[in-house]
Amino acid sequence: MSDLSISLRQVRAEQRGFWRNPTAAFFGFAFPIMFLLIFGTIFKGDMECLDGAFGSRGQCVGGVLVPYNTFFVPAMAAWGVITTCYVNLAMHLSIRRDAGLLKRLRGTPMPPAAMVVGVVGSALVTAVILVALTSAVGHFLYAAPWPVHWLATAVTVMLGGVVFCVLGMAITVVIPNADAAIAVINISYLPLLFISGFFFSFRNTVFNDIANVFPIYWFKEAMLTAYGAKPSSGGWDGEDLLVLLAWGAAALLVALRFFRWMPRRA
């Protein structure tokens, strides 16, 4: 079999496995959608001050004033991509590494790249479905607009998806075993989600400076721009995607150098 057809088979097998485990699939999807429902309901009709802060009389200082849902739907879609590509993929690989499944695959002539393409491809498929679902829920329940720039949205989701998949592979390097996986993964990204302004934006120099280092913030910005929540020409802001790509390249180097197929010796 050619490497390509092996990869496609792997994508199919991974997808089959994902949807056959409805509990895992549901909870993989649940977080962004759940928060969309909760925050979407609480802040329905509110305005959000992007890149700025509300002044004492409610005016948006130094930023753009948009309806909350216009901001929140792309933010939750971005979280969905991070969940499926980064969190789920890192969990998936850690568990399979611990179970010896990666080692078993290593005992076959399958090229490592084919395994990676299978896992990444499957995560991207799931990510696209989740982004579509988030956008639809936002649109029909909270009257959020559909993405304004379709091409930019598609490119941003795919590029962000790939980058967060590679980051997911890189983070497995510091995950000692499957039991520790969820703790390591959550601590590595949940705090950043808040200080990157996924739920509401805020001005705090220290937190903003920290958030601006990491790809999570830049991915959210790229999604806001592509969805049209932030003004742009054509849905692009080159800087966002460049920072993402740089993080992806760094993560790729780490993964190539340090990725482990074998479970840690007992």
Place this chain on the structure above:
Amino acid sequence: MATAAPGRHTAEPPSCHTAELSAVGRMAGSGEPAMMRAEPMPARLRQGGEMADIDVEGLVKRYGDVAAVDGLSFTVERGEVFGMLGPNGAGKTTTLEIIEGLRVPDAGAVQVLGTDVLAHPETVKERIGVQLQATALPPFTKVREAVELFAALYRRARPVAEVIEEFNLGEKADAFTDKLSGGQMQRLSIALALVNDPDLVFLDEPTTGLDPQARLNIWTVIEGIRQRGKTVVLTTHYMEEAERLCDRVAVIDRGRIVALDTPPRLIAEHAPGTTIEFALVPGLDAETLRTLPGVERVVADGRVSVTTRTPEAVLHALLDPHAPWAAGVDVDGGAGGGGSGAGGGAIRDLMVRHGTLEDVFLSLTGRSLRE
């Protein structure tokens, strides 16, 4: 404790590569080449200038300060069932994983099917079948799908239906793999190792954790693999398994081969004679036993095991009703019975048997296989 010094039996690195040497002469501890030649060669062993299926030389793998594999050298011939017998942690699995191209050794060379594994692992992986110790299958996968998935990874693969049929998994073809019994799971795991019709099959503890019925079943499967002319390398810590299945057995302890030969010859050399076993009794210690006529070796390891070539005489002395330790001895119990429980001092749980690979291991290392 009268055990042989392990060092004497350590495998010597081969001095040259001639085929005669690789066929018989490199068996560790073979002090008497002339005697070896007098015995018939196993029919499956090839003679002449062909290469061995596996040729391992000076293999070393360290984890920190511990040498998991400490200078292993051996060859495995085409069509042979080669066993690696040793306790947990002896280095069997690590050795296997290096040969399979899964781990990189710190030193040594490994040729598999004429190819240098370290240089061309993918070439080797195409032609070998691997079954790992922990049965690892993708979750939420059906038996047929698992076989299809693995078949797709090889350039040359056998028809999926044929493999499923051969391993008697037809009824379970549409069952999820996590619904299989231990024995079925293990059959599937071996089936996946054979899906590419490999020349060489590695089975890492294929029957560990199985019930006796399932174990017998797997033994039949392995014998079937051998009959199809495959070379099989298996690790085990069950001596019955090694005795029953293997043409040759490497006894491995602490990363070294302490002996390598056919099971009968290992037993003849390292565990000759008859072993009499019983529970240790007051008034009868190892020192006393060694003074009995005909006793060659005494190991007191919870139970006492006495090795002798004159079992009748030793038994007579042991069961002598006038012996100091004989208070309340129950002679009626006979071999394998014993145990009257009438006061202390009786010889209980008496068992008389021929030497096994377990005794070989005990004799070579002073320890039991399942410590």
